[in-house]
Amino acid sequence: MASIFRRRRNRATQTERVRERQHEGFLRYAGFRWAKISGALGLIVIVSYALIDVTPRHNGGSWYGYTLGTIGALLILWLTALGYRKRKMTSDYWSLKAWTSAHVYLGLSLIVIGTWHTGFQLGWNVHTLAWALMMLVILSGLYGVVVYATLPQALSNNRDQMTQMQMLEAIRAFDRQLHSAAQPLSPADTAPVLASLDENPFAGGIGARLSGRYPRCATAAALSALAASHGSAPEAREKVVGLLRQKQAALARLRAHLRIRALLEIWLYVHVPLTFALIAALSAHIISVFFYW
Amino acid sequence: MSEAVKVAIIGSGPAGLSAASRAGQLGMSHVLLEKTDHLSDTIFKYQKGKRVLATPERLDLRSDCRFAEGAREFILGNWDEDAANNKVNVAYHADVVEVTGQKGDFAIKTAKGDVYRAENIVLAIGTQGNPNRLRCEGFDLPHIIYQVDDPEDFKDKHITVVGSGDAGIENALGVAEEALENTVTILNRSKDFARAKAKNVSDMMDAGENGLLSIRTETQPKKVEPGWLMLETPDGEEKIPCDVIVARLGSVAPRGFVESMGIEFTGPDREAFPKLSPTFESTVPGIFVIGALAGYPLIKHCMNQGYDVVEFINGNTSLTPADEKDLAAIFAGLPQQKSVSEWLDYLRERVRIFADVSPLQMREFMLDSKVAFYRKGEVVFEKGEPGSSLFAIADGHAEVEVGPDITVPIEQGSIFGEVGLISGRKRGATIRAGADAIFVEVSRTAALKLMAAVPGAKRVINRISLERQLLQIFKGGLTVEDLAPVVDEAEVIRVPAGKVVIQEGDAGDDVYVIRSGSMVVEKDIGGKPIFLRYLPAGSYFGEMAVLNDEPRNATVKAAVGSEVIKLTGAGFKAMLAARPQVRAATEAAVAERAQMNSFIESRKASYSSAVDLYSDTASFIMKEGLGEATDALLIDENLCVGCDNCEKACADSHEGLSRLDREAGKTFAHLHVPTSCRHCEHPHCMADCPPNVIHRGPDGEVFMEPGCIGCGNCMRNCPYGVIRMEAAPPPKPGLLSWLLLGKGPGPGEPSPKWTKKQLGDEKPKKIAVKCDMCKGLAGGPACVRACPTGAAIRVSPEEFLSIARLDEATD
Structure with a gap:
């Protein structure tokens, strides 16, 4: 353990800061320090559970059960504090990466601590509700870990050095060009182009945002309508079709960007509310345990 | 022709007005010549309500006119009153075109044809020059402006920009910003935009294609009317709606006019100023130069000089300048008791780099400098400390610690600390006082100004710094004498970014020392240039061939614009022959480099793609x-989830x-270089900061201290676009009240909308905002601390491109 914490002691000072020369992700942080700690924790729990003889049988109400329960409850509160730590920009030395790393691995260790705390006695009551909520929070967190580990690359590849504002600006630029290029078109051909101009790139709802599929996309509709049309002067139409294609490509990039960002964020809308539900259920669980003591 | 006056003052800005007011108070016959119909045109042309700052704060105001920080209207109003109270004799519409005669009898001719006679002339015309006017009917209407201070002052207007140089295009693009909803037209007399930078032209063309502005070539204004503009186009005349005309037709710089009177400048370059005596007298007796033209852009300086110069002309020889008290304070801590002018003479006599400095220049340098007394053995600075100031030895001597228990003395009259001055890197050695000593510490900006203004000082500093740099690089008991043959033949070469200094396979035995900038070393392996090494300033190369x-x-080749010192191979060999220790050390360095080269080559054979990636990344x-x-x-985009917590942390810190x-x-390859300060070795932002508030701090950070006047020079000079001109938003409720009660805008930079709502009509002054590497925060840079995934790190290029990176990639 001493070597595990060596880096922490090498605290940043004003003249000699802790500096990293290479990038190191939160999962690999400090040579998997927190993976090792929480793995050891889980192992201790499993082994001691097997070795310690509690009569009449293992359950949450034994001294051993209380110990695990206390550790688990405190851990849950500490894990929740990440939301505060992340936003509280104090000036002293702390690393959010280290916090995230600990949050992930200690959160996973709760599977063992919480489940072994129950003594595998589950039922239809507030106690099991708390356990189930905890497992759901951990599950949603696992999804978060997976997307954090896999999606950033896709986000980076898709945006190709463009910012979100630039993507929007590109679409607006095509809109302006479309507006003037569509002037010579016949009214029948103008209508789908106008619909494309009126389209809000953010519209489409949560389903479209997450799937990246926009079946009612006005630009795609305008593109197929104009490609099939014979109404206007061919030159003008071709120009508009070309612009619509470019706009379509720009929209595809923006939508892919929004989709990946949504996938990276959506789980927090489950993880965080469930955490509060968990804390509520946990409080009910603890109060009821002491009430019926 | 009017009667001769004692003094004619040309230009009614802060300097000229203050001078005329003093003349009025003294009852001296005078005339104040102003080319427009109002006083102080430069400040008159500021946008409405603009706050004018009164820096430097420590300098006292000595003038018959009032001046304190305030809105443009308030200051101009005060000055109009003061001019009347002081019985200033102003001649408006007096645009001086020619000055003839000599001291006692000058003839000053204006554009209208009037001639004023004066015994003395005070030139206070500033540096703005005269903007060229439109040449068509209605050219004098008030909605024609010659500069755009803030594009946001224009909303929902019809704006026509005349002039197709960079200034015109930049202004047009500024006001054509979509959110401002202006209708912008830019006119060009000819077909193409030959005078502007390619980047500006392409930006403008893009904006034109996107319908943000209309570009009209071969078109010029015919007649200006309120609300309308008549154009002359290839197809005939056309009338377009127009609320504002921005005329950017260039200007006549004042230098030509000043030189036409016979006044000499300190040098040919753009930064040169007229040569002046301690009483502001130019090389033409009877003509005095003050204010921005004399090199003092700050209003308070200008006003003080206006007062002083008239006192001098009036024969007041005992007047001490307003900075006397500040200078006295600088000398106050020294053991000897001398007057300010005695101290200045003492320094000029005893320090080599001050020998050619004029008394007036000396005063200014000393204001940016410190003088301190050191007891024998006292440390001046430690090795590895950041610092960019230059020290001169006025008394006693200094000792450099070149190794354990080895010190080298630096004699009185010489300088030290000049390496930081040239390369901006950390101090290379510890320096102590060798005896009880007096050292002058000159700030980097003041020292650079000194080198630009006084060629003699520049020569001395360059020679000494060259010797020292070589001594530091090639240690092992070398002496200045050993170096003499090398230094005599040494040549300083400027290398633009990307230029090859040494080509693989060429013959040649010159050795190069990087004085500033940095270099990259590449080797052709398998038909592809492979990055071998990054060489920061202070390294040498080319020694292998010798x-x-x-x-x-x-x-x-040069990674950025750099300066290298070229040493001849023969001289270098002679130097090595004289000192076997140096030869051994150099050989060891060569062996190490060769080993690294062969390591990379061997990796290239077995892990070609990894080496290519390393090289391409570099x-x-x-x-x-x-x-x-x-x-x-x-930022490693394999890790970045786009949460922007780095930006929020930055704002909240x-x-x-x-x-x-x-x-x-x-x-590139998921490695992202965000728009964020890199704390350049030679910060471009520092180059032209009028109040001199940009400095390099103890951790190497380039930061701004309070006192920014909001001129925007640093923002324009930064090639990386990392400086913003912005006003700080009002304080927001704490984190807990946001988390629990939903109060305020939450973590990070508040939206402009929220800020606007809090401020109401108040429009705070925008000042420059840049990264200070979280100076003063114990935890270090907040952006890195607040990254949840480890995507963000702060590194120097040599740390990042270390061999460890390649090692890791190929293991």
């Missing part, structure tokens, strides 16, 4: 200008403004 008598084995980093960085933010833009910037 020791081995072989052709160059790698290519060395090229990308150099292309992004990180070759001049000392500490840059790099400072005054609510983020100094970085995570998403913007270039990316």
Whole structure:
């Protein structure tokens, strides 16, 4: 353990800061320090559970059960504090990466601590509700870990050095060009182009945002309508079709960007509310345990 | 022709007005010549309500006119009153075109044809020059402006920009910003935009294609009317609606006019000022130069000089300048008791670099300098400390610690600390006082100004710094005498970014020392240039060929604009022969480099793609200008989830403004260089800061101290676009009240909408905002601390491109 914490002691000072020369992700942080700690924790729990003889049988109400329960409850509160730590920009030395790393691995260790705390006695009551909520929070967190580990690359590849504002600006630029290029078109051909101009790139709802599929996309509709049309002067139409294609490509990039960002964020809308539900259920669980003591 | 006056003052800005007021108070016959119909045209032309600052704060105001920080209207109103109270004799519409005669009888001719006679002339015309006017009917209407201070002052207007140079295009693009909803037209008399930078022209063309502005070539204004503009186009005349005309037709710089009177300047370059005596008298007796033209852009300086110059003309020889008290304070801590002018003479006599400095220049340098007494043995600075100031030895001597228990003395009259001055890097050695001593510490900006203004000082500093740099690089008991043959033949060469200094395979035995900037070393392996090494300032290269008598084995080119010192191979060999220790050390360094080269070559054979990636990454980093960085933010986009917590942390650790833009910037192989300060070795932002508030701090950070006047020079000079001009938003409720009660805008930079709502009609002054590497925060840079996934790190290029990176990639 001493070597595990060596880096922490090498605290940043004003003249000699802790500096990293290479990038190191939160999962690999400090040579998997927190993976090792929480793995050891889980192992201790499993082994001691097997070795310690509690009569009449293992359950949450034994001294051993209380110990695990206390550790688990405190851990849950500490894990929740990440939301505060992340936003509280104090000036002293702390690393959010280290916090995230600990949050992930200690959160996973709760599977063992919480489940072994129950003594595998589950039922239809507030106690099991708390356990189930905890497992759901951990599950949603696992999804978060997976997307954090896999999606950033896709986000980076898709945006190709463009910012979100630039993507929007590109679409607006095509809109302006479309507006003037569509002037010579016949009214029948103008209508789908106008619909494309009126389209809000953010519209489409949560389903479209997450799937990246926009079946009612006005630009795609305008593109197929104009490609099939014979109404206007061919030159003008071709120009508009070309612009619509470019706009379509720009929209595809923006939508892919929004989709990946949504996938990276959506789980927090489950993880965080469930955490509060968990804390509520946990409080009910603890109060009821002491009430019926 | 009017009666001769004692003094004619040309220009009614702060300097000229203050001078005329003093003359009025003294009852001296005078005339104040102003080319427009109002006083102080430069400040008159500021946008409405603009706040004018009164820096430097410590300088006292000595003038018959009032001046304190306030809105433009308030200051101009005060001055109009003061001019009347002081019985200033102003001649408006007096645009001086010619000055003839000599002291006692000058003839000043104006554009209208009037001639004024004066015994003395005070030139206070500033540096703005005269903007060229439109040449068509209605050219004098008030809605024609010659500069755009803030594009946001124009909303929903019809604006026509006349002039197709860079200034015109930049203004047009500024007001054509979509959110401002202006209808912008830019006129060009000819067909193409030959006078503007290619980048500006292409930006303008893009904006034109996107319908943001209309570009009209072969078109010029015919007649200006309120609300309308008649154009002359290839197809005939056309009338367009027009609320504002921005005329950017160039201007006549004042230098030609000043030189036409026979006044000499300190040098041919753009920064040169007229040569002046301590009483502001130019090389033409009877003509005095004050204010911005004399090199003092700050209003308070100008006003003080106006007062002083008239006192001098009036024969007041005992007047001490307003900065006397500040100078006295600088000398106050010294053991000897001398007057300020005695101290100045003492320094000029005893310090080599001050020998050619005029008394007036000396005063100014001393204001930016410190003088201190050191007891024998006292440390002046430690090795590895950051610092860019230059020290001169006025009394006693200094001792440099070159090794354990080895010291080298530096004699009185010489200088030390000049390496930081040239390369901006940390101190290379510890320096102590060798005896009880007096050292002058000159700030980097003051020293650079000194070198630009006084060629003699520049020569001395360059020679000494060259010797010292060589001594530091080639240690092992070398002396200045050993170096003499090398230094005599040494040549300083400027190398633009990307230029090859040594080509692989070429013959040649010159050795190069990097004085400023940095270099990259590449070797052709398997038909592809492979990055071998990054060389920061202070390194040397080309020594292998000298020791081995072989052709160059790698290519060395400049990563950024750099300066190298070229030493001849023969001289270098002679130096090595004189000192076997130096030869051994150099050979060891060569062996180490050769070993690394062969390591990379061997890796290339077995892990070709990894070496290519390492090499391409290095090229990308150099292309992004990180070759001049000392500490840059790099984001690994394999890890970045786009939460922008880095930006929020930045805003919340400072005054609510983020100094970085995570998403913007270039990316290569998922390595992203965001828009964020790199703390350049030679900060471009420092180059032209009128109040001199940009400094390099103890951790190497380039930061701004309070006192920014909001001129925007640093923002324009930064090639990386990392400086914002912004006003700090009002304080917001704390984190807990946001989390629990939903109060305030939450973490990070508040939206402009929220800020606007809090401020109401108040429009706070925008000042420059840049990264200070979280100076003063114990935890270090907040952007890195607040990254949840480890995507953000701050590194120097040499740390990042270490061999460890390649090692890791190929293991």
